[in-house]
Amino acid sequence: EAGVTQFPSHSVIEKGQTVTLRCDPISGHDNLYWYRRVMGKEIKFLLHFVKESKQDESGMPNNRFLAERTGGTYSTLKVQPAELEDSGVYFCASSPRTSGRGDEQFFGPGTRLTVL
Amino acid sequence: AQKVTQAQTEISVVEKEDVTLDCVYETRDTTYYLFWYKQPPSGELVFLIRRNSFDEQNEISGRYSWNFQKSTSSFNFTITASQVVDSAVYFCALSEEKAAGNKLTFGGGTRVLVKP
Numbered sequence: 001e002a003g004v005t006q007f008p009s010h011s012v013i014e015k016g017q018t019v020t021l022r023c024d025p026i027s028g029h030d031n032l033y034w035y036r037r038v039m040g041k042e043i044k045f046l047l048h049f050v051k052e053s054k055q056d057e058s059g060m061p062n063n064r065f066l067a068e069r070t071g072g073t074y075s076t077l078k079v080q081p082a083e084l085e086d087s088g089v090y091f092c093a094s095s096p097r098t099s100g101r102g103d104e105q106f107f108g109p110g111t112r113l114t115v116l
Numbered sequence: 117a118q119k120v121t122q123a124q125t126e127i128s129v130v131e132k133e134d135v136t137l138d139c140v141y142e143t144r145d146t147t148y149y150l151f152w153y154k155q156p157p158s159g160e161l162v163f164l165i166r167r168n169s170f171d172e173q174n175e176i177s178g179r180y181s182w183n184f185q186k187s188t189s190s191f192n193f194t195i196t197a198s199q200v201v202d203s204a205v206y207f208c209a210l211s212e213e214k215a216a217g218n219k220l221t222f223g224g225g226t227r228v229l230v231k232p
Contacts, residue, residue, distance in 0.1 A: 104163045
């Protein structure tokens, strides 16, 4: 079974440009999460999809970030326009849809974003 | 609000030594879940263990063991007889029952370097 995949693995862009990150969760996982780690700090939650619906987007830093999950499969995270402080590693995770909480989340390798 | 603190940023040991990683958490929820993840050089976060707040029984899995103490809000992780392959960044994380979705709150991570 394939794990969570993310594309690209590394992106270097100029300030003001647009970047789109993609995440393919494990097949059949309804829950999809985005996290990011900036400047060696804690990994912080960005948002959570259940299928195609946004369950919680309380961690999105501002309206320059737009996440979508059309069809409830893969997800994209667009940053437009990118700023220097957006540099960091963006992780995607997925988990099956279960009735209980505390489910293990399966993480991808992350996309390292560098904004110059 | 929930918080996870990993006071040790980096630990360096010689192979076969034991190493203990500290994790202290804060939450107002009575039901919560604690996790440890390992991030090897390849980048992805690998799930190691999950504990719910009602299960204080310590756990051992091979060379790994975990000590959960609600009285001190700690969930420490010990690697016995460390090996070079244990070199990685280790993250402790918390998920609250009452929080929307199942988002994880991470500590800052502890980098473990095992020297041969």
